[in-house]
Amino acid sequence: MKQLFIFLLVLAIYFPAGLIAQEESIYIKAGKLYDSKNNKLLKNKIIHIKGSKIIEIGEFESLPKNIQAIDLTGYTVLPGLIDAHTHVLFSQEANEDFAEHSIHSLTMESDALRILRGSKRAKSYLYQGITSIKDLGNSGLYLDVALRDAINEGTVEGPRIFASGPILAAKGGQIYGVLPEHQNIINLEYRIITGPEDAKNAVREHVNQNVDIIKICADNLPNKTYLTIDEIKAIVKTAHAYQLKVTAHCVTNQSAWNAIEAGVDGIEHGFNLADSTLTKMAENQIYLVPTENSKEYMNTYVKLAGYKENEIGWIDKYLNKMRNRLNKAIDKGVPIVAGSDNYTDIKVSRGESSFDMFQYYFDAGMKPLDILQSSTYISAKHLNKENEIGYIIPQANADIIAVKGDLINDFIPTIENVVFIMKNGKVYKNKSD
Ligand SMILES: [Zn+2]
Secondary structure, three states, X not given: OHHHXXXXXXXXXXXXXXXXXXXXXXXXXXXXXXXXXXXXXXXXXXXXEEOOEEXXXXXXXXXXXXXXXXXXXEEEEEEOEEEEEEOOOOOEOOOOOXXXXXXXXXXXXXXXXXXXXXXXXXXXXXXXXXXXXXXXXXXXXXXXXXXXXHHHOXXXXXXXXXXXXXXXXXXXXXXXXXXXXXXXXXXXXXXXXXXXXXXXXXXXXXXXXXXXXXXXXXXXXXXXXXXOHHHXXXXXXXXXXXXXXXEEEEOOHHHHHHHHHOOOOEEEEOOOOOHHHHHXXXXXXXXXXXXXXXXXXXXXXXXXXXXXXXXXXXXHHHHHHHHHHHHHHHHHOOXXXXXXXXXXXXXXXXXXXXXXXXXXHHHOOOOHHHHHHHOOHHHHHOOOOOOOOOOOOOOOEXXXXXXXXXXXXXXXXXXXXXXXXXEOOEEEEEOXX
């Protein structure tokens, strides 16, 4: 008995309970498996997971005898999805003005309340099958970084967060109309850049706070200020020296052109990109994150915003223009990364709202597997993370989901029917039985 006690004691010292549990093997039987790098569906694969990592992918016969696998034979197994453009620490009503809401939130919503609300939104992504998000600012002073760390340490549940910290922007940021004597409030939400030297310092401050990506506003519309090419160059050079990618919010074509000239890695929105700009993006393999919404979403939005029936004629025109731009980008070979940018409260969970991007890309003519590749492999690759997320391969994080249905012929109902969710080797949902 004494010997057994000593043995257990030694075991407990060398193999703490957490460690033993983490190293447990899990096997998944996938009827179909999405190979996100080669953009095709494979049949009858076994995924071996140990702890938080994927160990091996093999054929059905490779399943060790007497091992109970998670049976996803009747489903399609995919890497956890990625939304490349989120703002989990920000939410506004459809009828609210962005600048007024921002000032209200910055002066009347405590950081504590803001992060608690943000954590609920973040969690809704995970339970929708979006296991990673790139959270691109409007998150106070590094509240995104704090939320990321809280999720990583297991304090709260949520997706993997790649956090940008405060957006780097010219005077005033995107919060227009603020009087000179109150401009300091804007410093709580944006890192205002005052020249190329300051731009370098801003990146260093962000590096010091452990951000994962640098987000800039190349223009601040409807605020008329914008970053100069020299300022963006200083940002890009410093960020790249620290192995950080730079992604640029661009509404105008000119600001996108400036950002590309300065060497950014990606363009967010790009609503007004000229053909010549798209050509330059394709040549330099600069990715585009198209953040438009489906017609269905727009109809919900305008109703909540209080538009009258005769005031919504612009929706079709806007959607046509956006579809044209997206298809031109695809034809020219611009890498497309999927991102929702949904921060308006349309009375569903944020994660659910985010899924509208699939509907939009599909309506715009993208093929189902191409949409999936944009929200997995291509999204990960442009963060230099394709060996960690967005791709089911050995050594990657075990972020795995399964959907029920036919992805190729019935895309939207299928991608919305997520029956299994695993992040970091932990199962969050299993309705496969
Ligand atoms: Zn955004």
